[in-house]
Amino acid sequence: MYIVIFRARIRRLDPEYSTTAQRMRELAFSQYGCIEFHSVTEGLNEISLSYWPNEENIRAWKSHPEHILAQRTGRDRWYESYSVQIAEISREYQVNTAG
Amino acid sequence: MYIVIFRARIRRLDPEYSTTAQRMRELAFSQYGCIEFHSVTEGLNEISLSYWPNEENIRAWKSHPEHILAQRTGRDRWYESYSVQIAEISREYQVNTAG
Numbered sequence: 420m421y422i423v424i425f426r427a428r429i430r431r432l433d434p435e436y437s438t439t440a441q442r443m444r445e446l447a448f449s450q451y452g453c454i455e456f457h458s459v460t461e462g463l464n465e466i467s468l469s470y471w472p473n474e475e476n477i478r479a480w481k482s483h484p485e486h487i488l489a490q491r492t493g494r495d496r497w498y499e500s501y502s503v504q505i506a507e508i509s510r511e512y513q514v515n516t517a518g
Numbered sequence: 519m520y521i522v523i524f525r526a527r528i529r530r531l532d533p534e535y536s537t538t539a540q541r542m543r544e545l546a547f548s549q550y551g552c553i554e555f556h557s558v559t560e561g562l563n564e565i566s567l568s569y570w571p572n573e574e575n576i577r578a579w580k581s582h583p584e585h586i587l588a589q590r591t592g593r594d595r596w597y598e599s600y601s602v603q604i605a606e607i608s609r610e611y612q613v614n615t616a617g
Contacts, residue, residue, distance in 0.1 A: 422523065422603070422605055424521065424523070424567065426556060426567070430615070457525060457563075457565065459558045459559065459560040459563050459564070459565045460558065460560050461558045461559050461560055464556075464558050465558070466556065466558045466565045466567065468523065468525070468565065474608075494613055494615045495615070498613070498615060499614075499615060500612070500613060500614045500615060501612070501613050502610060502611070502612040502613070503610060503611055503612075503613075504521070504607050504609070504610040505607070505608055505609045505610070506521055506605035506606055506607040506608060507605055507606055507608060508603050508604070508605045509573075509604055509605060509606060510603070510604045511601060511602060511603040511604065512601070512602055513599070513600070513601040513602075514593055514597070514599060514600050514601070514602075515598075515599045516529070516593045516594070516597060516598060516599060
């Protein structure tokens with residue numbers, strides 16, 4: 420399984436951001452086989468993690484016309500800076516505590 | 519470069535949590551070659567990312583006595599559940615926007 424790690428420093432989010440983010444998430448799940456998505460924002464720092472079956476789907480997803488437009492708006496308006504890292508998961512474990 | 523992705527659902531954090539988290543971070547950097555560390559918490563959701571040169575360092579770090587104790591306290595007190603994933607970064611890029 421592959422993961423896309425998006426770390427961003429927010430400039431200013433507006434109502435269009437929420438709409439776009441939700442639409443992008445829907446596209447990722449419905450058209451590109453995205454498995455899981457988690458986003459956490461604290462102050463101006465955002466980390467978003469998405470999980471994918473392979474790198475081809477990630478590439479296709481990145482090139483979707485609506486996503487390209489969203490990336491451009493992200494650079495122009497929403498984010499001061501961001502980094503994207505693609506990684507393959509080699510090991511994982513989960514802990515559910517009692518009580 | 520390797521990344522450890524820690525995703526957690528918080529139960530209840532206390533003052534000892536901050537002290538322990540800071541101490542663990544110091545140990546990771548000074549003794550185990552941790553390259554970078556980012557943690558973002560929103561409500562009860564935490565994502566922490568740490569970056570490492572190799573998997574051996576991650577294993578050694580996981581087995582440090584103080585870290586084992588911290589993991590136990592995490593399960594007993596601070597977290598409702600969490601997952602840990604280890605992944606190797608294959609591609610990355612960074613965007614700094616103008617203005």
